[in-house]
Amino acid sequence: MARRARSVTVAALGGPLAAGSVFVLILVALLAVMSRADWPVTFGAADWAVLRFTVWQAVLSALCSVVFAIPVARALARRQFVGRTFLVTLLGAPFILPVIVAVLGILAVFGRAGWVSELLGLFGLPPLSIYGLEGVVLAHVFFNMPLATRLILQGWQAIPSEQYRLAGQLGLPPRTVFQTLEWPMLRQVVPGAAALVFVICLTSFAVALTLGGGPRATTIELAIYQAFRFDFDLGRAAILSLVQLVVAGTAAVLALWILPPLVLQSGLDRPLQRWDARGAPCRVLDAIWIGLAALFLLLPLSAVILSGLIGLFDMPISVWTAAWTSLWVGMLSTGLLILWALPVAAWLGQTKRGGAEAITLLGLAASPLMIGTGWFIMIYPFASPQAFAMPVTAVVNALVALPFAVRILVPGMRQSFTDYSRLNQALGLRGWPLWRIVLLPRIRARLGFAAGLTAAMSVGDLGVVTLFADPDVATLPLQMYRLMGSYRTDAAAGAALLLLVLALGMFWICDYWGRYAET
């Protein structure tokens, strides 16, 4: 009995503790901001309009991203082709680009003076205009569809290949295979992916503003920015942050609550073969989806690369030192994230309540400006905030990446526990040996992906907490914005390319480490 109790405590205590620390980090920041606020705070009709737009664009973006991601993930799951690994790695790319770089890349393709418009011009057609809700959704799909694809792809890969073999032996038609094997998986994976994208889009503001075409495309995050920066109305900033947290929290709980109970089957990790998808129409359809997704991703990315190549030799030396700093921040954040995410994922993998995962999503829904300001207020009376620049940046980066990591890890963790819990108990495996022998090898691919995503996100992050920034220690994205802010567009484009290479490189190393285990 005692033995069992101890093995339970690690996950049952460490998990809630790690997940709870997210809550505490945000709550402390919020309370600190509130402590300096002037009350009462106004929340008027204009704010309601902003809230409506924010939620609406996030819902649309999440739906479009996921709906587009399902056929792409399905095609990627059942086809092998040259460049598949490359494409799957590239799926991490849009997500980590600084907003302004990605937006300019998208506009180089879909803008008024973009490639598509030029093509239309050849046929005497008017140029494309994407400014408005459609532009916002387009950009959000560009950012998040790849992520959703990766998450859903993992769901597909979690279906044991033995089941497809069985389906093939029984000669089941594709429709039946979909109903019995794929649909239950989708019901399990899609709501979580959609919730994640929804929360990401909820806090977006530079994208919404730039492509939204004007003040009608205002999100709550802009109102928070305005309250902190221009009005210094901390009460209003706190209330708006709270509204954002409540909306994101509600959405997350709803999405994760409807996850159906799991009926997992275990397999022998054989390579996947699909007997049901051998027909020519199936192949053509898959090729079209993969081609469309590749074009949608590759065209804007090539625009970023092309403009960056010109500026690569124009970059001042400080860009390279900034790249070094970013590399450090990325590694620090990734290490921290792994220590944070593993216990949380192990805990969530053992509970039946999917709703608990919603706590981690709050880290993404909290305005970085709010967290930064809150912790600045907390630290300032005792020490120079600049001394905490690195730890705070790493913590906040890990906090933002945690929901991604958890969403990626939990399904694998849950499956490992379901499959091996009896064997573990019979063998008395617990603590470190349990992790080393059973859990880590089985979630290695997912851990690699999660770590890669965190590393890339931290490298691409614009020092979430510019309040803490030391002017001599700039990160690469910050340096890029500085170049851009002083007319040095070419050099900034070069820095953006370097950023892309660095972030993708770190992503690739981690992801490769994870997937290397599969073969």
Added chain:
Amino acid sequence: MKYLMTTAAMLSASAAWAETPVLTVYTYDSFVSDWGPGPAVEAAFEATCDCDLQFVAAGDGAALLARIKLEGARSDADVLLGIDTNLVAAAKETGLFAPHSVTADYTLPIEWNDDTFAPYDWGYFAFVHNADMDAPANFRDLAASDLKIAIQDPRSSTPGLGLLMWVKAAYGDDAAGLWADLSDNVLTVTKGWSESYGLFLEGEADMVLSYTTSPAYHLIAEEDASKAAAAFDEGHYMQVEVAGKLAATDQPELADAFLSFMVTDAFQSIIPTTNWMYPAVTPASGLPDGFETLITPEKALLLSPEDAAAARDEALAEWRDALAQ
């Protein structure tokens, strides 16, 4: 014995270091970057003051003031450099700033007699376009044309707020009507200056809200004469960037010395080709070659800090209502 000597040496070294007074200047990000005025200003001032000048960068002008408010009287800042007149009223309201003693023959197109903040550079807002385009001569022409402009959001950007004040100063009660006419010309509104200028350079927008001095950068640094600023006959709104001394500074003499240094040639001659603005006092050597090609507006518009602060909320509501249609 060895240890003792080392310790003694270290102690005296740190004592010598402690004797060098440190002046902390809070400023915006692009001021301290390698290609901004910061490094040259630091070297020039340290050559005169026997002190250590340290810049602390905090985002843009608005973020800068928010930071000072956050830190309150305990702030390490001795001098705040880099807010514009639209934020001066809010800065004074904090009571955190002390009067300055700077006097200079400012070459600003307007009178300057603020006792708390002293100007160090200025510029005119203007719409920048490609030189081969026929630019409109005023806001009404612009509204009647089918040109597309990229502007900045006044809720997140200082130039964006500047445009709001420009329209208010030029059109007063008609401002709302003008914004309604302009709304179909606004391609988009961006978070900050960099985003809209990027859109313009990519060819997305025909014109972008920037400064009359923007073409000087392309001309001088890139030898590219293809950009021009449109002269509007309503006059151009000014941005005057200022600095002030914190009341709670522990280096009041040094802060005063820095503010006085700020209006001398040594500081002012650095400004034009690093900050790409006009110096507040034209140095004896004059403006760099290329600046003579820039347009000089007939009329300079500027609301006083108090008027700007009073007009802001109403102007913001007019702007939002007109563009949200």
